[in-house]
Amino acid sequence: MTAERVVAPRREEPTVAPRREEPATAPRRDVDPRLLRAFVAVAEELHFTRAAARLYVAQQALSRDIRRLERELGTDLFARSTRQVTLTAEGERLLPYARRVLEAQDDLVAAAAGVARPLLVDLNSPGLVFGRILERARVLAPECELMARFESGLAGSAAEIVAGRLDVSFGRYAGLDPALRAGLDHQPVRYEPMAVLLPAGHPLAELDEVPLDALAGETVYAGAGNPRTTEWTGLARLLFEGRGIEIAPPAPLAVGPEEFERVMAKNRNPVLAVVDFPAMAGAELRPLVDPVPLSPVSLVWRKGLIHPGIEALREAAATLAAEEGWLVRPVGGWLPAADGLVMTR
Template sequence: MFLSSCSCHLAHLVFDRLSNNYVGDLDNLRLSGKVGGVDLDLAQVRAFVAVAEQLHFGRAAAKLFLTQQALSKRIQRLESALGEALFLRYHQNVELTPAGRRFLPHARTLLAVADAAALAARPQARPLRVDVWGPVHHPLRLMRQLADESPELIFELSMRRSLGSALEALERGELDVAFGRPHDLGRRWPADVSRRLIALEPIAAGVVQGHPLAEAPVLTAQELKTTGLWWPFEESPSELVGLLRSYAQHLGVPVQATALNLGVEHTLADLRRHPHRVTPLGARWPMPDDIRVIPLSPTPYLPWSVVWRPDNPHPLLPQLLSRLDCLIAFDPSKDWLPEADLADFLAFSAG
């Protein structure tokens, strides 16, 4: 069964002045006084966390299966209840205010407590919480396939667009399963979290129709040294940036990166505005007719590992993990992986 991540298990969770030791770090004394006795609507709190993680109202609304208007109303009501602005708004892009940054960890705790309370009352009711990284990537296609093939697997999905963020949620107990590339995360891999390689997703080059290379059957280092590669992010998600920079360095081609990443549609719109650019895209992503997807040589792959905590007692977790065993084809003579990922693949093959 395929469930949205916006379900709210408890209607309200009440804070009173006796809980000041819990919320005292939320804000200054003036705001702490306001929080006392306020009924916090979990649907509003869930909306806040979604916007805080996406920093974009459109993506947060899509994640929660809401209209942007409905999402904005929930945020406004929460801000009214707290007596403080939680976001600075710039059209659809947003930033957390200092109050929002202080509220975020407690908001996540509220949702985790609410989910735990619901699970305690109905131990068979809670679905697996699975982060599939993004809307066009392999993990989402995989989970859709599992939803069709195994209706007894009940799960809800989130899209944090970074294994680093998902890993933190996994450690806090907010997620049961995540997918991603476990390298270039800028941190040590946690000892209490397991991972297993399950798939290699091929990466191709995208150009607009009419680009000088649009009719090329394949792009190699020779062509890319002239055009370079462009992508719409600079430092985050670090695991994807690390892979793409390693590939560009392997080919000896220049890179241009811009900071604003608002999703695939925005990337394609930017490509149309700058028709000389060549950008990495998933070779199997659905594309509009005016975008030409050209194979790269050697073919770079985005590795996907499933990530979980072995001490997680959820009864559906072993069944999900057992369904994720995949055959992976990789030819070192024509395909490419960074060294760390190649080591993962060799370990997978040996096992």
């Protein structure tokens, strides 16, 4: 019997589709938060020894962290010499981002622990209505620590907020530099009637209300030269324009009510203020009329900031404004057009 050769059937090779090229993307780089903390500390101190002491690390370790971060980001963050440390242009650009990343990390840790980090709120000066908003917010969010400070006008506070060193402030939002406003959000709170603080014995102090035109020929202090209150000085310039009222030249920067009282008593200039400005020894506060000039006040915070304290402050401000008619603009009240648009957004 003749054996037959068995031939296995030929197996067809599967058709392989041509490989599709994936679009090129930049490689993801996860940055160690420790390196960012080193960067922020050196950027704020502009001194490696002080920054190392602040972080409780050796200076050599801090220097290594900065060099590693620069390698990972592919850019120089600092210009170093034997005499000084300065931020490069790229360092200046990246600093706000680093601060936001660290803030978000702190918020994450606090949320995991079941508590929110303290919120720092600048009230400008003791005795103003902003304090009432803060107290109402503390009732609404008792689990939050809302910390008050009394340091600055809105221009100074806004720069601190954008930099991440402050969370909330109050003031004239339209008077801020547009570059600052790009990093902020706001909520209109009040049209605050303005007043004048008159030195004791001033003839106008005999009046219950001071017509605005009665200040013609006067030199009125409105914070000129103070970089923290440029929005207030700008409002005064608009108000005084064409009325024969001069803005007083810069005075020494007074920190605290006692120093402010001393400097104002020495110069004896009327001071542009608001009707709720706290009493000051040796001076009389009188509302301005004909027309009633208005100071537009907003609650201001960093854009994108998520915190239960922010929601409590916004609710407190809205509730008080509704209860007391703070956002009802008086008929005939004076307000710059730009401020009117901002307050009725």
